[in-house]
Amino acid sequence: MLEAALWGFVGGAALLLGAALGLVFDVPRRLIGLVMAFGAGVLISAVSFELVVEAFRTGGLDSTAAGLALGSLVFFSGDVLLDRLGGAGRKSAEGEQADNSPLGLVLGAVLDGIPESAVIGLSLLGPGGVSAAVVVAVFLSNIPESLSAASGLRRTRSPAWIMALWGVVALVSAASAAIGYEALGGDTPDAVAFIQAFAAGAILTMLADTMMPEAFEAEGRSRLTGVVTTLGFTLAALLTTLE
Numbered sequence: 001m002l003e004a005a006l007w008g009f010v011g012g013a014a015l016l017l018g019a020a021l022g023l024v025f026d027v028p029r030r031l032i033g034l035v036m037a038f039g040a041g042v043l044i045s046a047v048s049f050e051l052v053v054e055a056f057r058t059g060g061l062d063s064t065a066a067g068l069a070l071g072s073l074v075f076f077s078g079d080v081l082l083d084r085l086g087g088a089g090r091k092s093a094e095g096e097q098a099d100n101s102p103l104g105l106v107l108g109a110v111l112d113g114i115p116e117s118a119v120i121g122l123s124l125l126g127p128g129g130v131s132a133a134v135v136v137a138v139f140l141s142n143i144p145e146s147l148s149a150a151s152g153l154r155r156t157r158s159p160a161w162i163m164a165l166w167g168v169v170a171l172v173s174a175a176s177a178a179i180g181y182e183a184l185g186g187d188t189p190d191a192v193a194f195i196q197a198f199a200a201g202a203i204l205t206m207l208a209d210t211m212m213p214e215a216f217e218a219e220g221r222s223r224l225t226g227v228v229t230t231l232g233f234t235l236a237a238l239l240t241t242l243e
Helices: 002-024 029-087 102-123 131-155 159-184 189-219 222-241
Strands: none
Touching: 002 102, 002 131, 002 159, 029 102, 029 131, 029 189, 029 222, 102 131, 102 159, 102 189, 131 159, 131 189, 131 222, 189 222
16 A cells, blocks of 8 residues: 555656746746647556556456446536636646636646546556556656646746645645555456546546647647647557556
């Protein structure tokens, strides 16, 4: 359990790194969009090979399909609720989140981070230990998320407030990884497959609803968004084959 928490914090620590970069440097909006696109591609690959394929192998079609559907619906419902509480536009580099409720922003960031971190804990259940591809995917996707948000938030929030926000999310990430590992350590293959697919559905919905649209808008609506997303997917796929 401690190992899972440690790896979860490694993935979550990228949020602190991204936030620091967004506070220290005036990162061009287009570059933020490209980095977000790359991170999205990395996560899509991890979801495909490390979650959905493994869930299908472990629990079959029924558990996988049910998990994907429920994970998507739960994330969507939580996202809609948190948007009303002030979490809307939390990944925006344009400062759309500036007037939002602090609680909504914190809870929105936590909602985005929980499925990714739980996946790190789940990967430890395999015979080979933690999946390097999953850790790298979460790490690389977290940097542009906090970088974009910090670039927007610094217009109205202090650096200490912004770093504290992402520090809380990093700690929640560590806890989520530990809980994901501990809760499913002795469960049946069907239950593990369901949770893997549930996390996959939540992550895919997060990517489609928040991360990829923001990447497209920030990058300037050029075709490079798709190319960079594919590069991220390819990198994560290669890491998976090397494990």
